[in-house]
Amino acid sequence: MTDLLTTIPGPRAQAMVERDTAVMVPCSGRVYPFVMERGAGCEVWDIDGNRYLDLNAGIAVVSTGHSHPRIVQAIQDQAAKFIHMAGTDFYNEPMVKAAEKLTSLMPGDDEWQVFFSNSGTEAVEAAVKLARYATKRQNIIGFYGAFHGRSYGSLSITASKPYQRKGFFPLMPGVFHAFYANPFRPPWDVDPEQVAQYALDFIEHTLFTTTTPPEDVAAIIAEPIQGEGGYIVPPHGFWQGLRDICDRYGILLIADEVQSGIGRTGKMWAIEHENVVPDIITTAKGLGSGLPVGAMVARREIASVWKPGAHGNTYGGNALAMRAVYETLSVVEEGLMENAGSVGSYFMSRLHELEDRFDHIGDVRGRGLMIGMDFVKDQKTREPHSEMANAVMEEAFRRGLLLLTCGKSTIRFCPPLVLTKEQVDEGIQLLSETLEAVGA
Numbered sequence: 001m002t003d004l005l006t007t008i009p010g011p012r013a014q015a016m017v018e019r020d021t022a023v024m025v026p027c028s029g030r031v032y033p034f035v036m037e038r039g040a041g042c043e044v045w046d047i048d049g050n051r052y053l054d055l056n057a058g059i060a061v062v063s064t065g066h067s068h069p070r071i072v073q074a075i076q077d078q079a080a081k082f083i084h085m086a087g088t089d090f091y092n093e094p095m096v097k098a099a100e101k102l103t104s105l106m107p108g109d110d111e112w113q114v115f116f117s118n119s120g121t122e123a124v125e126a127a128v129k130l131a132r133y134a135t136k137r138q139n140i141i142g143f144y145g146a147f148h149g150r151s152y153g154s155l156s157i158t159a160s161k162p163y164q165r166k167g168f169f170p171l172m173p174g175v176f177h178a179f180y181a182n183p184f185r186p187p188w189d190v191d192p193e194q195v196a197q198y199a200l201d202f203i204e205h206t207l208f209t210t211t212t213p214p215e216d217v218a219a220i221i222a223e224p225i226q227g228e229g230g231y232i233v234p235p236h237g238f239w240q241g242l243r244d245i246c247d248r249y250g251i252l253l254i255a256d257e258v259q260s261g262i263g264r265t266g267k268m269w270a271i272e273h274e275n276v277v278p279d280i281i282t283t284a285k286g287l288g289s290g291l292p293v294g295a296m297v298a299r300r301e302i303a304s305v306w307k308p309g310a311h312g313n314t315y316g317g318n319a320l321a322m323r324a325v326y327e328t329l330s331v332v333e334e335g336l337m338e339n340a341g342s343v344g345s346y347f348m349s350r351l352h353e354l355e356d357r358f359d360h361i362g363d364v365r366g367r368g369l370m371i372g373m374d375f376v377k378d379q380k381t382r383e384p385h386s387e388m389a390n391a392v393m394e395e396a397f398r399r400g401l402l403l404l405t406c407g408k409s410t411i412r413f414c415p416p417l418v419l420t421k422e423q424v425d426e427g428i429q430l431l432s433e434t435l436e437a438v439g440a
């Protein structure tokens, strides 16, 4: 247990939750009553003065840690010069510098171009619109378990939890779903090594021969590691198989790196672990260290077909966000990406120790600092134990450790990339005590 000053939640936090409940729409579904006062790196303090170790980084957003001095400096400097001047109507250097930096970090040898958005879902919207525009085809293939956002286009591809779609039909037509290659819970009764091939065959030999002819498919969109769906790492070969299908039928391949990108997995893009170059990458979350920003980055050959006025927004290229993007990418490139790889391996090995000790931990998986711990009712059946995952999250909070769940029964670890081995040890100690307390 860390040295907490009050019972959790403390009196100030409780009062703030009441004020919030009165004026905020209730659809947010807060997971526990953490009320932030300030943060530094991987540490955060609530308004009652309690300190926590943050292993979720505001849902994988604060990539450089809370209030990294270089990001703060860049934002402050820019705020004193100018804050906004409509990036889709005029030019400004912070936007060009951010785009130059971002395109220089893209995989493969192609040239790339950027559209800046304010969020992940808008980056996905831009990708879908560009894919339809460039190919003159309508259909999009997404995956069960995927999360791409909540605006109508993205939501139509999102297939993670039914409550995200409930009450919002009809959604965008032309979306078809396939099975993600999940080696821990394969959608078919097959060995984990066969799951990628089955998933690929389903697209080519079921979808294409029954519901959507490949000539009508504009794009296949997938997350290199499924995020909200449960931190699912597909077997090697799955992405190459998707690339091959796309090449065979003239379909564009979109990698949604909103959660997995910006150094989190030890490489700038998670797709780089697969040696596959997609046609479009969407990014957000870690891109601006907490400033609201996203980007759709497409190979120039594809992006350049967009005529002026075909797409746009008001705040994309916002100067504060752009300075945060440039600084974030620099800091990540200069060492945080490497840190995510090495501290991530250490973290993973320590989590495997817990897996050996606790019966209800069914799987520990991930890459770099994108790690999932899956709870099961039974090691053999692997039936998801969602109550256990929730109990772990809530008990960890009371002990000074901030965690989040994803999928049906997974705790996700997506800390700031500045995490140290000492902080991993602190987190493991707190988690171990938590697991004992909930009877895991």
Ligand SMILES: Cc1ncc(COP(=O)(O)O)c(C=O)c1O
Binding pocket: 119, 120, 121, 122, 124, 147, 148, 149, 150, 223, 227, 228, 256, 257, 258, 259, 260, 284, 285
């Ligand atoms: C892979 C992925 N794509 C898109 C989104 C949507 O991003 P935003 O919430 O910024 O709209 C998310 C958010 O969790 C995501 O994980």
